[in-house]
Amino acid sequence: MKLTAKKRVEKLLDDIEFIKEIHGHIQAKGKVDGKLTYVLARDSYMPIYDLVGDFVSSVEFMESIEKEPGVFVLMYDLMSDRKDPKKSVFPPHPTHFLLDKKGVGRWYNIMARYSKSLPLIALVFDKQGASSTFPIAMSDVVIMHENAGMSIGREDVVKRILGKDESYDELGSAKMHAKVSGSVDFVCKTEEEMLDTAYRFIGYLSDKSNYSYSKSCDIKRFIPDNPMYVLDMDGLIGEIVDDNSFFEIKKDYAKEIITGFARFKGKSVGIIANRSAHKAGLLFVESCKKAKGFVELCDKYGLPFVFLADSCGFMVGSEVEQKGIIKAGAELFESIANSKVEKLSVAVRRDYTAGVYAMGGGHVADARFVALPSAVITIYSEGVGSMLADDDEKKRRFDEMMKAAKSPEKLAKEGYIDAVVDYKDLRDEIVEFLINR
Structure with a gap:
């Protein structure tokens, strides 16, 4: 009507x-x-x-x-x-x-x-x-x-x-x-x-005093051990936010990246996450533009935002180069670095190459950078690295790199990331980040 x-x-x-x-x-x-x-x-x-x-x-x-x-x-x-x-x-x-x-x-x-x-x-x-x-x-x-x-x-x-x-x-x-x-x-x-x-x-422009949370933060079940399998990022988000509080924006556009508002104990926050179920969660020109727009929206409204990373990084090839993937990625980095609100970057599983920066990590911005025990933070995935390591010396160096990348605890000990967060504690980590910002 x-x-x-x-x-x-x-x-x-x-x-x-x-x-x-x-x-x-x-x-x-x-x-x-x-x-x-x-x-x-x-x-x-x-x-x-x-x-x-x-x-x-x-x-x-x-x-x-x-x-x-x-x-x-x-x-x-x-x-x-x-x-x-x-x-x-x-x-x-x-x-x-x-x-x-x-x-x-x-x-x-x-x-x-x-x-x-x-x-x-x-x-x-x-x-x-x-x-x-x-x-x-x-x-x-x-x-x-x-x-x-x-x-x-x-x-x-x-x-x-x-x-x-x-x-x-x-x-x-x-x-x-x-x-x-x-x-x-x-x-x-x-x-x-x-x-x-x-x-x-x-x-979502205001916090709420009333909220409900009826789940257990059992997010491990959404994260497959095999990095080649799809991670259920939608399910993970639903598990950690206040009940029925996730409000996805632009859900039909550049589905490989998720943007939306949510609440944690009633506090409003922006969420940017990779969706490996679509284009393996890789970053394309469209996903960079979508993320950039959302970063700027949160910054305009004074809303802190949380990155949930599970991506192999940027797509390669002539098609994306001709569309301007380098410029789109650079503009995303600029938006993140220049945003004035508080930021939290969580390496959920795969956090590779310059995709680390696209998801707020690696000191591209003044953001807290933490990892789940399942996180692998590195330049190349094992599959890509094995293709590029074409002699014994390269293989040795790559094996050493992957050994370190697969140990978030070591990365935290060496000061590369701020902390390793247990799966069951991720919601509490985000709540503390919002309270203490």
Whole structure:
């Protein structure tokens, strides 16, 4: 069921200070789970009487948020007069919106500035194009209805300019952006699910006094002895966090790396982990970008984050080199090193090559670096190392390296890592890290 913009706002906000209806837009201020929240919503049910005046009013509302900063939620819907697919691609008053001091450029300016300071959430209820797409992408999180989407050019525009027939599924659908471009974080089946997702996301901006934990931290069962077997990282995370508290973000994009919020004794934290069940947990350009964005998100919100490492490192070959794997990895290192929040890196099993740095270890950042007894921290895996050690001297040196790598206790004794943590104590280690930060 499609709700009006006002009904959407009322469902999201707990306490409403005001709701203003200005032609085709709703402006509102209230609280979500105790956090001050502003909402600007477009209503597809309401006709636009004064498009210029309405846009100026929306820009002024956005500017006013600086006086008392809070969470900013934008709800995007398609205006009623733009739903006809045969509607002209030329918007009304094009010069005004392109060049006016309170036109689209000013809207972009505000969103760009707020992207560095305020939590920005975009809820997309219908297909968006052209000028609407960029502010959506500037948001911290994009929650999109499965029937919505976004693209700079419509199918007919692409056809006329490029002479190509492209379906909307491949051009701008919610599914495509969630899986391929990475521009959408959540795809929801209903509007109620979208609003619930936004509410839950905002909730992680604050710690909670109440929590439950009914598990035993029995994580050894998720870690196979054979490094060639898949480690169940999803199960491990679920075992150590507060009950039902893990909130995965971008779960359909670059699945080889996991990003999401969680709670430990009610305290909010970001988690970045390798998923060996997908592409062996290797790091690709997409996974580096996903991790980098999440590191910067946690840093912006002041949330500490925990790395759970199980990766052979970076993928090699011409395909990833041409895509820019070196630059993507370097930018990830920069984000980790420059982040100001507290960080904990846990070598769960495989922690190889520069993947150590991608997962916050090896002093790439001012992070506590610990290992489980199962951890192997080294340059090459046994399989790769045996292929590269092509004479007796190389084999001898490689065997010595692997002997040391397989002993986290020795690495701790020599000061390379801070501690070896028993499997049953990992949750306590993370809780202590959060309490003492």
